[in-house]
Amino acid sequence: MTQRDPKLLIQPGPQLRQQMTTPVVMRDVWYALAPATLAGVWFFGMGALLVLLTCIAAAVLTEWCFSPEEKRRYFLGDGSAILTGWLLGLTLPPALPLWMAFIGGAVAIGMGKTIWGGMGGNLFNPALVGRAFLLATFPIAMTTWTSPGDFFTIPASVFAMPLMHGVVDTVTQASPLGLMKFEHTSTGFIDLLFGNTSGSLGETSGLLLILGGLYLWWRRDLDWRIPVGILATAMAFSLVLFMMDSGKYPGPIFTALSGGMMLGAIFMATDPVTSPLTPRGTWIFAVGIGLLVVLIRVFGGFPEGMMYAILLMNATTPLIDRYTQPRVFGRGLDTK
Amino acid sequence: MNLFRRLSNSFDHGVHPRHHKEQTEHLAIQRLPFGKRFVIPLGQHIGAPAKAIVQAGDTVKRGQMVAEPGGFVSVALHSPVTGRVTDIGPERYADGTFREAIVIEADQYDTQQMDVNPIDWESLSIEDFINEVQKAGIVGMGGAAFPCHVKYAIPDGQKIRYLLINGAECEPYLTNDHRQMVEQTDALLYGAEIVRQKLGAEEIVIGVERNKPDAIKALQDAIKPGQPARVMPLEVKYPQGAEKMLIKSVFDIEVPAGKLPRDVEVAVNNVGTIIAIADYFQTGKPLIERVVTVSGPGVSYPANLIVPLGTPIREVLDYAGGLTEETRQVVLGGPMMGASIADLDAPMLKGSSGVLALTEHETGRPQEYNCIRCGRCVEACPYFLNPARFARLAKSRMYEEMAETYNVMDCVECGCCTYSCPSGIPIVQHIRTAKDHLRSMKGKVK
Numbered sequence: 001m002t003q004r005d006p007k008l009l010i011q012p013g014p015q016l017r018q019q020m021t022t023p024v025v026m027r028d029v030w031y032a033l034a035p036a037t038l039a040g041v042w043f044f045g046m047g048a049l050l051v052l053l054t055c056i057a058a059a060v061l062t063e064w065c066f067s068p069e070e071k072r073r074y075f076l077g078d079g080s081a082i083l084t085g086w087l088l089g090l091t092l093p094p095a096l097p098l099w100m101a102f103i104g105g106a107v108a109i110g111m112g113k114t115i116w117g118g119m120g121g122n123l124f125n126p127a128l129v130g131r132a133f134l135l136a137t138f139p140i141a142m143t144t145w146t147s148p149g150d151f152f153t154i155p156a157s158v159f160a161m162p163l164m165h166g167v168v169d170t171v172t173q174a175s176p177l178g179l180m181k182f183e184h185t186s187t188g189f190i191d192l193l194f195g196n197t198s199g200s201l202g203e204t205s206g207l208l209l210i211l212g213g214l215y216l217w218w219r220r221d222l223d224w225r226i227p228v229g230i231l232a233t234a235m236a237f238s239l240v241l242f243m244m245d246s247g248k249y250p251g252p253i254f255t256a257l258s259g260g261m262m263l264g265a266i267f268m269a270t271d272p273v274t275s276p277l278t279p280r281g282t283w284i285f286a287v288g289i290g291l292l293v294v295l296i297r298v299f300g301g302f303p304e305g306m307m308y309a310i311l312l313m314n315a316t317t318p319l320i321d322r323y324t325q326p327r328v329f330g331r332g333l334d335t336k
Numbered sequence: 337m338n339l340f341r342r343l344s345n346s347f348d349h350g351v352h353p354r355h356h357k358e359q360t361e362h363l364a365i366q367r368l369p370f371g372k373r374f375v376i377p378l379g380q381h382i383g384a385p386a387k388a389i390v391q392a393g394d395t396v397k398r399g400q401m402v403a404e405p406g407g408f409v410s411v412a413l414h415s416p417v418t419g420r421v422t423d424i425g426p427e428r429y430a431d432g433t434f435r436e437a438i439v440i441e442a443d444q445y446d447t448q449q450m451d452v453n454p455i456d457w458e459s460l461s462i463e464d465f466i467n468e469v470q471k472a473g474i475v476g477m478g479g480a481a482f483p484c485h486v487k488y489a490i491p492d493g494q495k496i497r498y499l500l501i502n503g504a505e506c507e508p509y510l511t512n513d514h515r516q517m518v519e520q521t522d523a524l525l526y527g528a529e530i531v532r533q534k535l536g537a538e539e540i541v542i543g544v545e546r547n548k549p550d551a552i553k554a555l556q557d558a559i560k561p562g563q564p565a566r567v568m569p570l571e572v573k574y575p576q577g578a579e580k581m582l583i584k585s586v587f588d589i590e591v592p593a594g595k596l597p598r599d600v601e602v603a604v605n606n607v608g609t610i611i612a613i614a615d616y617f618q619t620g621k622p623l624i625e626r627v628v629t630v631s632g633p634g635v636s637y638p639a640n641l642i643v644p645l646g647t648p649i650r651e652v653l654d655y656a657g658g659l660t661e662e663t664r665q666v667v668l669g670g671p672m673m674g675a676s677i678a679d680l681d682a683p684m685l686k687g688s689s690g691v692l693a694l695t696e697h698e699t700g701r702p703q704e705y706n707c708i709r710c711g712r713c714v715e716a717c718p719y720f721l722n723p724a725r726f727a728r729l730a731k732s733r734m735y736e737e738m739a740e741t742y743n744v745m746d747c748v749e750c751g752c753c754t755y756s757c758p759s760g761i762p763i764v765q766h767i768r769t770a771k772d773h774l775r776s777m778k779g780k781v782k
Contacts, residue, residue, distance in 0.1 A: 008663075009665045009699060012675075013676075014754055015694060016671045023705075025710070119705065119708065223711065277711045277725075279715070326722075330592045330719075331746070333590060
């Protein structure tokens with residue numbers, strides 16, 4: 001080596017890498033979620049924003065606490081903790097007391113992700129683990145839906161303190177799914193599409209969620225098979241039921257647009273960590289969710305089944321992966 | 337999906353890196369001037385190293401054989417210049433190790449004319465033809481440097497129907513095959529005809545990626561009426577030039593795992609290899625030089641060069657204007673499967689298709705994150721393996737499971753998985769580690 005040579009690096013190939021990195025993927029999901037989130041905040045007011053921010057803060061703080069000091073920068077740098085908190089916030093009732101939201105965020109990261117070994121190791125979707133925990137712990141607060149109201153009025157329940165019985169002063173209103181389940185009343189499709197209904201923060205505006213999904217699909221961050229599979233299965237299944245008894249069962253369009261269907265199908269079930277790797281497995285996973293959602297909604301005890309449907313199918317992911325390995329090139333051929 | 341792939345002449349999966357060929361694809365091939373000192377490593381091809389038949393102090397002529405094949409899977413080596421053998425001993429190799437090599441000092445006053453004669457190939461029997469190709473030192477010029485004649489030794493009971501010529505050149509930056517197809521079209525078709533007749537093949541098919549329209553046109557124009565040859569434009573996709581992918585793209589045949597192209601009645605040769613064969617039989621010139629693409633953002637004047645084998649890599653780079661300050665890495669071969677060079681004084685080899693100078697922009701590695709199971713590698717692997725699973729198993733050293741359940745030994749290390757990984761996991765390196773480990777274990781059991 002002579003003096004004029006620059007210092008040469010020795011590294012194994014391939015030397016070229018595509019430019020997409022995990023933090024970029026996570027950031028893409030932020031952008032995709034932003035329109036629906038803004039719409040939700042617009043409909044439900046500042047209180048909803050506070051709930052959302054509390055979830056994110058709790059998630060990030062938990063991630064920070066549980067990550068080893070030398071790796072903290074990377075654990076937080078990939079942006080996944082923010083996303084988990086964000087997704088959790090979108091599934092919560094807009095007037096949930098903040099301390100509950102905080103616990104939800106902490107549980108989502110702590111029990112949903114960290115104890116599995118951190119990013120990539122978890123079996124269940126962390127945001128939904130947090131939500132399931134909250135639903136089991138605070139069933140009343142978690143099923144108190146407010147109707148969209150004034151932007152600057154913050155419901156008093158948001159600032160309720162732990163172990164105190166907060167005065168519920170909000171205008172409560174059953175969610176479209178509750179109306180359907182217990183009173184067999186349908187809600188207008190236009191309201192469902194644009195999100196002007198009661199429900200959780202993020203599950204109201206179907207249209208903006210679809211736009212976000214299309215953006216992710218265009219950026220190739222999203223496995224299109226999962227939302228397509230879930231929606232197609234759920235709609236087909238509910239169409240069959242609807243044709244059997246249209247007075248009792250919801251129609252396919254209502255099924256697709258109501259509740260957490262869009263949010264779940266586009267942003268929750270597609271979480272790569274907890275969905276199958278193989279293309280065939282992905283279809284099985286999506287069809288399973290679609291069937292379970294309608295089953296739970298129509299025949300189960302809860303008006304909404306998206307969360308449990310996804311969590312149940314999450315549990316089957318390793319099994320699905322194992323049995324849906326694609327045929328290796330040049331193997332399993334008919335040999336002469 | 338399959339129908340779509342059929343219509344676009346391609347295989348399934350693979351990746352689309354930017355091809356960066358615009359730097360050199362329109363530059364005519366130039367000849368690199370002879371240097372002073374040439375190093376010819378004895379083991380620069382796959383198989384047994386060649387055996388030196390000269391001694392230090394001998395004078396050699398350009399094109400004279402200096403080492404004979406060390407076995408059947410081995411080829412001869414020839415002197416790239418007229419000069420004097422100064423040493424036979426360990427010399428720097430591209431990977432930083434030392435290997436046995438013949439060092440030849442060029443005679444500065446010689447005209448470097450060759451004293452060789454054309455060979456009448458038509459009267460040769462297939463055995464003699466195979467011997468001649470071995471004697472000419474011809475190996476696969478695509479990068480692997482597999483002795484070419486071995487492919488022509490077809491066992492009894494098998495026949496070759498198609499001679500498939502690999503002009504895919506799917507590695508980014510490289511344009512040496514491209515320029516040869518444009519400039520040496522007749523030699524390519526002549527060489528193809530020699531091999532086709534000797535193997536008794538019915539047809540010559542030349543697979544070329546669609547990003548080389550001038551090469552496709554040149555070949556189509558040059559094919560004489562009556563010659564059983566055709567050009568097949570292929571989708572631009574990496575690794576289109578991998579032997580088994582190419583066969584799938586062109587003939588829609590899957591070569592079974594562990595089998596060779598000849599098992600499906602196909603023989604595959606690289607463009608450069610066929611031209612080397614044509615040169616040998618037309619003029620008698622053995623494999624003593626090859627076309628090399630010097631490119632990348634780290635060189636000032638990218639070029640396609642005829643380089644005498646054994647020339648130091650440094651001289652090739654100097655001819656292209658030298659390395660810029662920004663250069664971080666020099667790669668021998670393509671950027672996907674080529675290797676980093678440890679020492680610029682190492683010699684150019686028969687398998688060196690390119691010398692690339694890359695800057696931080698290309699070689700910078702992203703921070704490694706945990707696998708998020710996004711499945712991009714699964715959808716990139718042309719062999720339909722499960723790279724994400726490999727990375728996870730390799731980290732726990734479960735190599736046996738990788739082989740038994742997931743067929744890790746089928747991997748050709750094309751690097752699509754590592755290329756596509758957003759978490760920056762060096763998957764193909766984990767696979768190499770596993771394969772090495774499995775091979776050494778197998779040796780111990782025997």
